[in-house]
Amino acid sequence: ITAPDVHPIQEVLNQVHEKYRSLNLGTPATYIPELAKTDPKLFGICIVTVDGEQFSVGDAEQLFTIQSISKVFVHGLALEDHGREQVLSKVGVEPTGDAFNAIVLDEQSKRPYNPMVNAGAIATTSLIKGQGASERLNRMLAMFERYIGHESYIDMPTFMSERTTGFRNRAMAYLMRNFGMIDDRIDESLDLYFQQCSLMVNCCDLATMAATLANQGKNPRTGVQAVPSRYVRDMLSVMYMCGMYNYSGEWAYRVGLPAKSGVSGGLMVVVPGRLGLGIFSPPLDERGNSVRGVKVCEDLSEQFGLHLFECE
Numbered sequence: 556i557t558a559p560d561v562h563p564i565q566e567v568l569n570q571v572h573e574k575y576r577s578l579n580l581g582t583p584a585t586y587i588p589e590l591a592k593t594d595p596k597l598f599g600i601c602i603v604t605v606d607g608e609q610f611s612v613g614d615a616e617q618l619f620t621i622q623s624i625s626k627v628f629v630h631g632l633a634l635e636d637h638g639r640e641q642v643l644s645k646v647g648v649e650p651t652g653d654a655f656n657a658i659v660l661d662e663q664s665k666r667p668y669n670p671m672v673n674a675g676a677i678a679t680t681s682l683i684k685g686q687g688a689s690e691r692l693n694r695m696l697a698m699f700e701r702y703i704g705h706e707s708y709i710d711m712p713t714f715m716s717e718r719t720t721g722f723r724n725r726a727m728a729y730l731m732r733n734f735g736m737i738d739d740r741i742d743e744s745l746d747l748y749f750q751q752c753s754l755m756v757n758c759c760d761l762a763t764m765a766a767t768l769a770n771q772g773k774n775p776r777t778g779v780q781a782v783p784s785r786y787v788r789d790m791l792s793v794m795y796m797c798g799m800y801n802y803s804g805e806w807a808y809r810v811g812l813p814a815k816s817g818v819s820g821g822l823m824v825v826v827p828g829r830l831g832l833g834i835f836s837p838p839l840d841e842r843g844n845s846v847r848g849v850k851v852c853e854d855l856s857e858q859f860g861l862h863l864f865e866c867e
């Protein structure tokens with residue numbers, strides 16, 4: 556009798572999950588009670604290939620709020636709504652080295668530095684077209700649905716907490732209004748921003764979203780074109796330079812793949828032309844990235860030579 560065949564990708568996932576499961580470093584975010592309540596032991600990994608195959612291990616079905624990972628997709632929607640040059644006139648594409656919530660705009664242009672820091676993300680959210688709050692929200696939810704492949708919802712307690720405690724984000728929005736970087740719909744756009752951060756996803760949703768970007772913007776599980784393929788390179792280059800907060804440079808150097816992390820412990824990685832990876836593990840390091848998530852990616856990139864500039 557031979558053992559049932561385990562797919563090599565599944566075997567790798569089982570191995571890295573086992574290897575880093577007991578790594579108990581870092582602490583979950585505490586700035587809102589909804590995030591502080593989370594179980595630090597939760598740990599899920601999922602891979603979706605550009606052929607639409609899916610492999611997962613651990614708590615891959617566990618839902619959590621997408622947080623900053625949403626910024627990638629809203630950037631895509633802003634590009635779709637306004638085109639490259641128009642978006643670039645309101646939000647730069649320079650990495651900062653500052654914290655994600657820094658209140659800083661480019662000295663000369665007065666633009667926020669890039670769409671992955673909060674200021675830049677609020678500016679890209681403000682570019683979402685639509686008549687009034689509900690049409691804009693519905694366009695945003697429809698956009699997320701194209702990437703995920705099914706409907707998702709906004710977690711109301713997280714949204715309300717973000718909304719009542721987000722003074723810093725509010726301050727940045729008003730500062731950007733002062734410089735003409737966002738329009739008069741300040742509070743409406745802030746609500747949209749807090750709502751996008753509160754979208755519920757699991758690891759496999761993140762992997763599918765990443766696989767869609769790996770597959771030129773076409774969801775490999777549904778065949779739906781989530782974003783025009785010409786904007787995928789804009790989204791990926793910004794992720795590559797700015798996706799991992801102020802660890803982005805070292806991440807690009809060590810792992811060499813476009814990725815985005817979020818404060819709830821999610822991490823999404825794109826291997827262009829090949830696959831998408833989604834990881835969830837709430838304890839964060841001092842820069843705000845998931846401790847186990849970063850370890851898993853460094854390991855996988857090294858083991859399989861996934862670095863974009865690998866020559867061997």
Ligand code: GLN
Nearest residue numbers: 622623655673752817818
């Ligand atoms: N909602 C969070 C904020 O704006 C998102 C932060 C994050 O994931 N880094 O503060």
